[in-house]
Amino acid sequence: MSILVNKDTRLLVQGITGSEGLFHTQQMLAYGTNIVGGVTPGKGGEWVEKKIPVFDSVKRAAEMTEANASIIFVPARFAGDAMFEAADAGIPLIICITEGVPVQDMMRVRNYLDQKRVRLIGPNCPGLLTPGEAKVGIIPGYIAIPGNVGIVSRSGTLTYEVLYALKNMGMGASTCVGIGGDPVNGTNFIDCLEMFEADPRTEKVVLIGEIGGSDEEKAAQYIATRMSKPVAGFIAGQSAPPGKRMGHAGAIIEGGAGTAEGKVAALKNAGVRMARHPEEIPSLLK
Amino acid sequence: MKLHEYQSKQIFSRYGIPIPKGRVAATASEAKTIAEELGGRVVVKSQVLVGGRGKAGGIRLAKNAAEAETLATQILSMEIKGLPVRKVLIDEAAAIQQEIYLGITNDRAARKPVIMVSAAGGVEIEEVAKTNPEKIIKVHIDPLLGVKDYQTRDIAVSIDLPREYWKPFSDIVRGLWQAYSDSDATLAEINPLVITEDKRMVALDGKMLIDDNALMRHPNLAEMRDTDEDAPAEVEARKYGLTFIKLDGNIGCMVNGAGLAMATMDMTKLFGGEPANFLDIGGGAGADKVAAAMRIILSDPNVRAILFNIFGGITRCDEVARGILAAIREVQPKVPMVVRLVGTNAEEGRQLLANANMITADTLAEAAEKAVAAAKGM
Numbered sequence: 001m002s003i004l005v006n007k008d009t010r011l012l013v014q015g016i017t018g019s020e021g022l023f024h025t026q027q028m029l030a031y032g033t034n035i036v037g038g039v040t041p042g043k044g045g046e047w048v049e050k051k052i053p054v055f056d057s058v059k060r061a062a063e064m065t066e067a068n069a070s071i072i073f074v075p076a077r078f079a080g081d082a083m084f085e086a087a088d089a090g091i092p093l094i095i096c097i098t099e100g101v102p103v104q105d106m107m108r109v110r111n112y113l114d115q116k117r118v119r120l121i122g123p124n125c126p127g128l129l130t131p132g133e134a135k136v137g138i139i140p141g142y143i144a145i146p147g148n149v150g151i152v153s154r155s156g157t158l159t160y161e162v163l164y165a166l167k168n169m170g171m172g173a174s175t176c177v178g179i180g181g182d183p184v185n186g187t188n189f190i191d192c193l194e195m196f197e198a199d200p201r202t203e204k205v206v207l208i209g210e211i212g213g214s215d216e217e218k219a220a221q222y223i224a225t226r227m228s229k230p231v232a233g234f235i236a237g238q239s240a241p242p243g244k245r246m247g248h249a250g251a252i253i254e255g256g257a258g259t260a261e262g263k264v265a266a267l268k269n270a271g272v273r274m275a276r277h278p279e280e281i282p283s284l285l286k
Numbered sequence: 287m288k289l290h291e292y293q294s295k296q297i298f299s300r301y302g303i304p305i306p307k308g309r310v311a312a313t314a315s316e317a318k319t320i321a322e323e324l325g326g327r328v329v330v331k332s333q334v335l336v337g338g339r340g341k342a343g344g345i346r347l348a349k350n351a352a353e354a355e356t357l358a359t360q361i362l363s364m365e366i367k368g369l370p371v372r373k374v375l376i377d378e379a380a381a382i383q384q385e386i387y388l389g390i391t392n393d394r395a396a397r398k399p400v401i402m403v404s405a406a407g408g409v410e411i412e413e414v415a416k417t418n419p420e421k422i423i424k425v426h427i428d429p430l431l432g433v434k435d436y437q438t439r440d441i442a443v444s445i446d447l448p449r450e451y452w453k454p455f456s457d458i459v460r461g462l463w464q465a466y467s468d469s470d471a472t473l474a475e476i477n478p479l480v481i482t483e484d485k486r487m488v489a490l491d492g493k494m495l496i497d498d499n500a501l502m503r504h505p506n507l508a509e510m511r512d513t514d515e516d517a518p519a520e521v522e523a524r525k526y527g528l529t530f531i532k533l534d535g536n537i538g539c540m541v542n543g544a545g546l547a548m549a550t551m552d553m554t555k556l557f558g559g560e561p562a563n564f565l566d567i568g569g570g571a572g573a574d575k576v577a578a579a580m581r582i583i584l585s586d587p588n589v590r591a592i593l594f595n596i597f598g599g600i601t602r603c604d605e606v607a608r609g610i611l612a613a614i615r616e617v618q619p620k621v622p623m624v625v626r627l628v629g630t631n632a633e634e635g636r637q638l639l640a641n642a643n644m645i646t647a648d649t650l651a652e653a654a655e656k657a658v659a660a661a662k663g664m
Contacts, residue, residue, distance in 0.1 A: 023600075077502055102470050102500035103392055107429040110397050126599075140599040140630060155545020157597045161650065164597075164628065181544060183394045210545055213394055236548035239533075239555045240564070247529045247544025247566040249499060250394075255412060260552075277553050279651055 002130040002175040003150065003195040003202070004093065004121070005069065009134045012061050012070040012091070013038040014082050016048055020097075021073035024138055025052065031135040036065040058082075058089040069093040071127065071136055079123060080105035087118045094186070095136055096123035103249065106184040113186065120186025124248065126156040126178035129163075139163070139176060147172020149285060150196035152189055153208035154181050154215075154248070158236055161278045162206060169282040174202040181248025183212070189219035197227050204230050204285050207272065209263055211237030212251045216263040224270035232284040234275045235263045287496045288335045292375045293510050294492035297469060298476070301461035304454075304488045308377030317358035320376040321351035327379035330357045332364065332371040335515045337410065342366045347379060369514055380488055385478035386445065387411050388459065390427075390466045392473075399427045399466070401437070401459065405445040407478040433463040454487045469507060470500030519563075519582050526578040528567060535560025537661045538583035538592040538621075540576070542567050542601050550595045553650060559658035562589045567606075576609030580617045591622045593657035595650060598629030607635035611642060622660040626653035 011028070015021040016038025025048060029035055037053050040046075044056030055061035058070060070086045072079060072094065079098040086094045094113075101123045113120050121128060127137010132146040138156075144163040151173055153159040159178055166173065177192050179185055189207060196202045205227075209216040216235065223231055238260040240246050242253040253259050268274050273284040289297075295305045307324055310333065311317040321328045328351075332344030339345050344366050348354035354376060364371045385408035393400040403423045406414055414421055423444045425437050438456035447455055458479065466474035473495040480490050501508040513521045523530030529544065537554045541547035544566045551561035563586070567579050583589055596606045607627065624645040627635040636646065645660060647653035 076499065100499045100502075102497050102503075103472065104399075104429065104467065104470050104497065104500070107392065107397055107399065111429055138600055143599070143629065153545070155543065157541075157543030157599060158545035158549050160597050160599050160629065161546060161549070183392070184397050208545070210548060234549070236545045236552060238552040239561055240548060240551070241531070241533065244531050244564075245498075246531065246548050246564055251544060251548070276556055277651060277654075278549055279649055 002133060003192070003199050004175060004177065005128045005130050005134040005136045007034070007133045009069050009136060010034055010036045010065065010067045011136060012036065012058065012065065012067040013073065014058065014070055014086065015073035016040055016052065016054060017043050017046070018073060022048065024073065025049070027138070027141070028135050031141040033134045033136060036067050037061045058085045058091065062089040062091060067091060069095065069136065072096040072098060074098060076100035076102070080109050083109045083120065084112060087113050087116050091118070093119050093121070095121040095127050096186070097125060097127055097138060099124040101182065103182070103184055106182060110184055110186060121177065122180040122185060124182045125180030126159065128175060128177055129173070130175045131173050137178065139178065143167060144176060145172035148174055148201060148203040149206060150174045150192070150199065150202035150204070151176040151206045151208070152192035152196070153178055154210050154250070155208055155236060158278060159208060162208060162281050165279050166282050171282055171285065174199060181210070181250050183250035188215050190222045193219060193222055193227060197229060202229065204232070206281055206285070207231055207233040207267070209233065209235045210248065210251050211235070211240050211246065211253050211260050211263070212258040214258065217266045220266035220270035220272065223267070223272060230273070230285070232273045232275060232281050233267050234278050234281060235260045235267070287498055287501065287511055288515070289494040289496065289510055290333045290335065290373070290512065291331065291492055292333055292373070294474070294494040295489060297465050297494065298462065298489055298492050301465045303458050303461045303476070304486065305492070306377040306380060306488055306490060308375055310373050310375050311358065312373050314355045314358040314362060317374055317376050318351050318355035321348065321354035324376065324378045328354050329377045329379050330354055330361055331375040331377065332361045332366060333373040333375055334366045334369045334371055335512060336367045336369055339366060344371065372514070380480055380490060381483040382480045383483050384481040386480070387414070387477045388462065388479045389473065389475035389477065390462055393426065396426055398429055401425045401427060401433070401441065403441050403445055411477065427463065432467070433460050450485070451481065451487060458487060458489070469494065470497045470504060471495060472497050519585055523582050526575055528565065528575065528579055528582070530582055531564040532586065533561050533563050535562045536588045536590040537657050538562045538586070538589040539595070540565050540567060540579050540583065540592060541595045542597065542606070546595065546597060550593065550650065550654070553654035554593065554658055557654045557658045559654070559661055562586055572605065573609040573612035576606065577613035577616050580613040580619065584617060584619055584621070589621060590663070591624065591657050591661040592619065593653060594623065594625040595653055596627050598627065598632055598635070602631045603627040603629060603635030604631040604638060607638040611638060614642060624653055624657040624660060626650065
């Protein structure tokens with residue numbers, strides 16, 4: 001078992017003929033992900049890597065392939081439309097990798113998807129990896145091995161550090177979820193913690209947060225009251241100045257709220273074993 | 287991106303929100319001309335992108351054009367919170383009966399825009415939020431529907447607005463929503479929205495913040511950017527598509543990925559050092575980007591060491607290594623450099639850098655420790 005993606009994932013790639021989309025399609029195929037089709041308006045009828053059919057619309061692709069997930073690699077100005085399109089085509093799981101989607105677009109997308117009960121991962125995220133089964137995103141496959149640790153993170157390369165540190169200690173992941181660094185996104189920490197708590201293969205959980213917003217504080221409350229599995233955590237941005245956006249659109253301390261200290265304290269109080277730096281995490285899971 | 291008061295009010299005006307008559311001036315004589323045209327009392331308002339202009343003496347009332355010129359001379363020679371005043375807005379003065387706060391912003395936790403209104407306008411809303419939070423009315427907007435008429439009435443009722451003002455107030459709220467929505471703002475604020483003694487509603491002050499991610503579809507707004515408040519290095523970095531934030535320490539950091547860049551800064555601190563900057567070179571950083579990043583880091587005279595932390599996922603370490611080599615040739619840095627390459631093509635990258643006279647490290651902890659020692663001259 002795992003969460004969100006596995007061997008049975010039938011994936012579409014929106015923006016499959018763009019340079020990012022094409023490169024990562026090749027990477028995902030090499031990992032063994034079951035990609036059933038791609039979408040690029042105006043390129044329907046073409047083939048990618050000689051075996052993946054390209055369609056003009058998600059609707060058409062979904063009808064022809066019975067896809068159950070779609071990953072989005074289109075540029076930021078079209079990403080909102082791509083998410084609406086996937087949701088309207090009946091795709092139940094959307095993963096948006098694109099960085100830089102305007103926040104008002106995201107508020108509209110999120111409110112619409114909630115009404116349709118469609119799950120969105122991202123945007124501005126590295127996607128999902130269930131080692132040995134499916135790579136749905138841009139997390140390098142070789143840095144993780146299958147195992148019993150569930151990982152949820154707002155970051156990309158910082159998550160790779162943790163996966164890699166785990167692997168070096170012989171520890172593997174059930175599923176790794178990058179929920180993205182934007183202020184308004186699809187899936188939050190609590191959603192993933194719930195899924196990990198319910199997943200029989202996941203025995204321990206790693207939560208990697210950063211400054212900005214209050215999702216970590218809410219996660220702490222959930223962990224304290226509802227979780228039985230042990231959680232280790234790390235919060236990035238302890239040295240970040242207030243009022244500055246630290247790369248991620250959502251990583252900003254505003255009006256004294258969203259500080260690393262506050263988040264670390266909340267998680268510690270909830271019984272989460274907090275790492276002082278990312279490489280410490282494997283030892284906290286023992 | 288922040289807009290100036292005069293820019294924000296011009297936008298509001300296009301959406302039917304009444305603003306005072308007035309224009310912006312860059313010199314005292316221009317200010318005088320504008321004041322003469324307006325006649326009577328005027329307000330001379332410094333245009334800088336910080337709060338607290340009034341307290342700093344950057345907003346003054348002038349009885350006539352001659353006084354407006356004198357005050358403009360004074361204000362144009364001021365610095366407010368370190369920012370030079372380059373422009374003043376000359377507005378006709380209003381006789382104020384009541385001040386209201388009206389703002390629309392993103393409520394991140396609710397994933398919806400929220401209208402905030404307070405009958406206690408004119409003071410900073412953050413202050414009201416601290417001292418009298420019950421005086422702020424909050425109404426969430428469904429981003430798919432926009433502001434509904436009944437919502438504007440609900441607000442008017444809850445701040446005890448006299449009935450004769452419901453219609454103009456409703457028009458102003460809907461105008462502000464449209465301005466916020468069309469401009470991809472993260473904040474559109476009128477503080478104060480006043481009722482004048484001659485019974486008009488006027489937006490005396492205005493403030494807008496625009497979502498940087500949305501500027502690609504608003505070239506007209508992007509042109510309004512005033513870079514005065516940004517550190518020059520941050521402006522330079524933006525040109526190369528780099529995210530750079532200057533800090534007070536002495537260890538320059540060059541990292542791929544925002545979360546990892548923050549964690550790397552945190553680690554220099556954990557090991558007793560202080561980061562000089564936040565810098566995310568992003569994925570697929572080529573030689574030109576790395577060289578630009580190195581120049582920007584070294585433009586800070588405090589920098590005593592540079593720490594490179596690259597986790598090659600999509601980014602290939604050998605590519606970054608070539609970038610570092612090219613940058614060293616071009617920039618010829620004199621400070622010690624610690625490099626850690628992990629992940630895709632890390633071995634090739636390390637071989638490329640073997641003769642570059644850099645300190646190498648395998649783990650992030652080791653890299654941070656060595657960078658801290660190098661910065662201290664150890």
